[in-house]
Amino acid sequence: MSSSDITLWTGILLLVVDFSFRVLAIIVVPRNRRPTSGMAWLLAIFFIPYVGFLLFLLIGYRTLPRKRLEMQDEINQFILDTTDGMERVTRDSPWPTWLESVVQLNRNLGAMPLIGGNTASLISDYGQSLAAMTAEVEAAERYIHVEFYIIAFDPATTPFFDALAAAVARGVKVRVLLDHVASLRSPGYRRTKKRLTEAGVDWQLMLPVQPLRGKWQRPDLRNHRKLLIVDGRVAFMGSQNLIDASYNKRSNLRRGLQWKDLMTRLEGPIVQGLNAIFITDWYSETHELLLRETEPMHERVIENELDCQVVPSGPGFEGENNLRLFLALMYYANERIIITSPYFVPDESMLYAVTTAVERGIHVELFVSEIGDQALVYHAQRSYYEALLRAGVKIFMYKKPTILHAKHFTIDDEVAVIGSSNMDMRSFSLNMEVSLMVRGHSFVQEMRAIEDMYRANSHELLLDEWMRQPLRSTILDNLARLTSAVQ
Numbered sequence: 001m002s003s004s005d006i007t008l009w010t011g012i013l014l015l016v017v018d019f020s021f022r023v024l025a026i027i028v029v030p031r032n033r034r035p036t037s038g039m040a041w042l043l044a045i046f047f048i049p050y051v052g053f054l055l056f057l058l059i060g061y062r063t064l065p066r067k068r069l070e071m072q073d074e075i076n077q078f079i080l081d082t083t084d085g086m087e088r089v090t091r092d093s094p095w096p097t098w099l100e101s102v103v104q105l106n107r108n109l110g111a112m113p114l115i116g117g118n119t120a121s122l123i124s125d126y127g128q129s130l131a132a133m134t135a136e137v138e139a140a141e142r143y144i145h146v147e148f149y150i151i152a153f154d155p156a157t158t159p160f161f162d163a164l165a166a167a168v169a170r171g172v173k174v175r176v177l178l179d180h181v182a183s184l185r186s187p188g189y190r191r192t193k194k195r196l197t198e199a200g201v202d203w204q205l206m207l208p209v210q211p212l213r214g215k216w217q218r219p220d221l222r223n224h225r226k227l228l229i230v231d232g233r234v235a236f237m238g239s240q241n242l243i244d245a246s247y248n249k250r251s252n253l254r255r256g257l258q259w260k261d262l263m264t265r266l267e268g269p270i271v272q273g274l275n276a277i278f279i280t281d282w283y284s285e286t287h288e289l290l291l292r293e294t295e296p297m298h299e300r301v302i303e304n305e306l307d308c309q310v311v312p313s314g315p316g317f318e319g320e321n322n323l324r325l326f327l328a329l330m331y332y333a334n335e336r337i338i339i340t341s342p343y344f345v346p347d348e349s350m351l352y353a354v355t356t357a358v359e360r361g362i363h364v365e366l367f368v369s370e371i372g373d374q375a376l377v378y379h380a381q382r383s384y385y386e387a388l389l390r391a392g393v394k395i396f397m398y399k400k401p402t403i404l405h406a407k408h409f410t411i412d413d414e415v416a417v418i419g420s421s422n423m424d425m426r427s428f429s430l431n432m433e434v435s436l437m438v439r440g441h442s443f444v445q446e447m448r449a450i451e452d453m454y455r456a457n458s459h460e461l462l463l464d465e466w467m468r469q470p471l472r473s474t475i476l477d478n479l480a481r482l483t484s485a486v487q
Helices: 003-028 035-047 049-059 066-082 099-109 126-138 158-169 180-184 189-198 250-255 270-286 321-332 348-359 375-382 385-391 425-429 441-456 471-484
Strands: 115-123 143-148 173-179 202-206 226-230 234-238 258-260 263-267 306-313 336-340 363-369 394-398 402-404 408-411 415-419 433-439 458-461
Touching (some): 066 270, 099 306, 099 321, 099 433, 115 126, 115 441, 126 234, 126 258, 126 263, 143 270, 158 173, 158 189, 173 270, 180 189, 180 202, 189 202, 234 270, 234 415, 270 433, 321 348, 321 408, 321 433, 336 348, 336 441, 348 385, 363 402, 363 441, 375 471, 385 394, 394 441, 408 441, 415 441
Parallel strands (some): 173 202, 336 363, 363 394
Antiparallel strands (some): 115 306, 143 226, 226 234, 234 263, 336 408
16 A cells, blocks of 8 residues: 555544544533533534543533432432421511422422521621631530631631630530632642641541542532531621632732622521531531531521521532522512622523513612632623623622622512522532522611612713723623633
8 A cells, every 4th residue: 555545544534533523522512511511612622622622521521420429419318308397487478479489499409498587697897707707616615617618827817727726625626628629729728737737627628639549520610618607506608718808819919909708697597507518518528427416406586587598509419509599589589689799600591580680670780890800700701791781780890909709699678698609600500509598678688788888889880881892802701701601
């Protein structure tokens, strides 16, 4: 066979392989995936075939390892079984007629029951939140459960770490969970681990990416939850990480960036619901089930009691629990929807829910930051502003150099949702999140005061102003929007 024949047959073979590869991608990639996500992956594989294929193998699947999923299913079922019949709420006159179906939706998705008899207060000041959590740790008598996406030992968090060490010294059991990749990327990671060890804390990494130790899953599946539970008596949850408000990064310090978050302090039976989330995550990482520290949810009579429901979400659940909850509430709104999200990159269903609400005559506001800390997400978010503004959504941009990192929204004067979940495809599909749905006029009014404060420190983005954006910004926004669908 001549060299020209070899070249010809080699070329034919490569074409056949290339064609087969593309056909296989069309069969495999879109399976059980959103059409937008499937199309984005196919475009990546078709235009940069080898790089795209390798990326797909690395981060193309949103599922956790089978063993971890089995453990998640086991503990989820345990929680459902042990909380059956605990829906102790008063269905009085302010009870919205539609709320019953939302509660049932959450329950079917694997959430805790809706439980009454709770109190909650909001903390919007970053330093005050750290101080309040530290004070509860100092008062702990039996156990402390700490779970944060990012934990860092720095001057701002030193009092909290010192309180943990003092608690261990007086015989309190202290357990800490921190996300591996997120904390690893934060300055002072080794110093943080060393301080936890020196304090005698029982700490574990969440979703560790340590292939040499046999610990591996898709590296960008992260545990994004933020929780503190003390003695089953009091809990904190929300958007704030356990780190300085600048996140200790040089680029943030150079730009003068400061994060603004919102945490809620809770007492009542719902504390055990939040503790169940910690127990789930602890079991997933250690195989240790902390049943001995669970306790019954005792009823009590209090003024202005709140009905609360804990809604966990993430790749360990079959459905996108947080997205389904958010959509249901938005479609049930009768008067107004006010959303605060630092990373608002909606999928098609969320975009339709928001814009449809305006078409139904609902007043809709969206609070975002004037500047961003993550370029791709920031530009992807901006790509939706024109459609939102044209639909009639009012967009308020919190003034720089503050990054408005709070994650919450209110529906009419009836219901509020607060937690760790952003309104983007990462939080809906890839991150483990926890949301708290609260029904109670007093809590919504407290949230209204927070929204008024945001409004006073923001400027409203108008359509005429937005349409004067330079072409280069529009191009960047649209490109970032395409990458946001690759998941």
